[in-house]
Amino acid sequence: MEKPAKTQFPIHDLLMRRWSPRAFDERPVESHTLRSLFEAARWAPSSNNEQPWRFIMASKHDHDTQWKRLFDCLAEGNRRWAFRAPVLMLSIASINFEDDGTPNRHAFHDTGLAVENLVLQATAHGLVVHQMAGFDVEKARAELSIPSGFEPVAMIAIGYPGDPAVLPERLRERELRPRSRRPIGESTFVGHWGNPIG
Structure with missing residues (x-):
């Protein structure tokens, strides 16, 4: 299933196709494909080239015990659907600069950039x-x-898209609902807060 974004202005096809479903197919993700994802994350920009991101991942098919350990950290609501995801991962941020130990206030931002590259x-x-x-x-x-010195940021499920019919009814309805975002002018301002871009 695909749910391409209905954009106000043209954007790259990858950005349009990216979305966060809960229905996963249980087939394994190939190890070379996973390494490609982590290579993409590796080349994300970061403050002072600090590269504060770290990842702990496990494939259900190759590292079942470690996958279960990640799964057991999930909130109950996420367990209801994430049990089908063949790969689980935790993103982690190094919260201090390596060279002088001072706080890196951009660590979460940069970890998010690495995850978006991966996504x-x-x-x-x-x-x-x-x-x-x-x-x-x-x-x-x-x-x-x-x-x-390292802070857990987000749990992440990775896999091939599945059939929404496998989800409980409430989650299936959310899965099939059209995607939406606030208009650009509500979050992008010119010169000062509250002056929406035209």
Whole structure:
């Protein structure tokens, strides 16, 4: 299933096709394809070329125990659909600069850029990606042995698109609902806050 964005202005096809479904096909994602996603993430821009992102991933088919450990960190609402995702991942940000230990206030921003690179590369491979805020941060920190100075950011499901019919009714309705975004002028201003771009 595809749900291309209905844009106000032309954008690249990858951006138009990218969306975050909950229906996943359970077939495995090839290891070379996953490495391509992480290579795309590796080349994201970052403040001072710090590259603060880290990822912990597991494929259900190759690392079942580790996949289950990631899955167990999810909030109940996300478990209802993410159990079909063949790959789960946690994005993590290094919150201090390596050279002097001062706080890197751009770490989350830069980690998000790396994830977006990964998401767009996934889209180019015919995969779908769903990022989740709904997970137990402290459980993830403990269960995945994340050291101090690193902050869990988002859980991420990766796989091939599935049939929305596999979802519970409420989630299936959300899956089939048209996509929407606020108009550009509500979030982009000229010169000062509240002066919408024309």
